Amino acid sequence: MAEIAAFIFDLDGVITDTAVYHYRAWKRLADEEGIPFTREDNEALRGVSRRESLNRLLKGREIPEADAEAWMARKNAYYRALIREITPADILPGALAFLDQARARGLALAIGSASRNTKDVLRSLGLLDAFDAIGDGDSVARTKPAPDLFVWVAGRLDLPPGACVVFEDAEAGVEAALTAGAYCVGIGPAERVGRAHVRLPTGLSDTTVDALLDQLASARRQHLEISDPRN
Ligand code: B16
Ligand code: MG
Secondary structure, three states, X not given: OOOOOEEEEOOEOOOEOOHHHHHHHHHHHHHHOOOOOOHHHHHOOOOOOHHHHHHHHHOOOOOOHHHHHHHHXXXXXXXXXXXXXXXXXXXXXXXXHHXXXXXXXXXXEEEEOOOOOHHHHHXXXXXXXXXXXXXXXXXXXOOOOOOHHHHHHHHHOOOOXXXXXXXXXXXXXXXXXXHXXXXXXXXXXXXXXXXOOEEEOOOHHHOOHHHHHHXXXXXXXXXXXXXXXXX
16 A cells, blocks of 8 residues: 555545434435334445435335435435534534644545535535545445545545545445555444444544554554565
């Protein structure tokens, strides 16, 4: 892996927490359509696209394509009404300080989110101009867990994915980052993000950029030792 030159942040669950709004919007749709849907079911929707979220909500049941499109549009309208209330106060603890530290170290900063509402959320947070590249649900056809979005974002930064660290709160996102060949920092419980190189149980407030780069350097040393055929 190359020297680390950039940080790529997932949005929902890393920079801000919109999972509750996604839940409320899907729940309203599910209630209207008589589909059982719990907060626990919502966990399986973390980090996956709107389309895949609907598939998981339907739990294998097939519906006509026109209905699927209409339901997704309805859910998105409910979601957009909820996120209208987002302000800079909704930036997760530690995120701003972490971005500042990374910028001061000369790292490039980017977003890699499955959400097609990414730019509106960033605008409401006051962060639209804080990144060198923004990849969202419209940037690539294959969404997480496919590596495409992170490969696309690295390309926008003119870097190989191996020079990037991806920050992710979802299992699908960790898989996407690792398949892309990037370093990955997982945010959340080990059951969800345990495959990442480094795990932060709570969020970006758990560490500093310097401490994290040290941790990643030792993760890289271990990786080199394991993959060195002389060992
Ligand atoms: P939208 P992330 C993801 O964002 C959410 O975690 C996921 O729950 C949502 O279904 C997906 O965006 C698509 O969102 O309906 O707004 O296009 O975690 O990749 O930043
Ligand atoms: Mg996320």
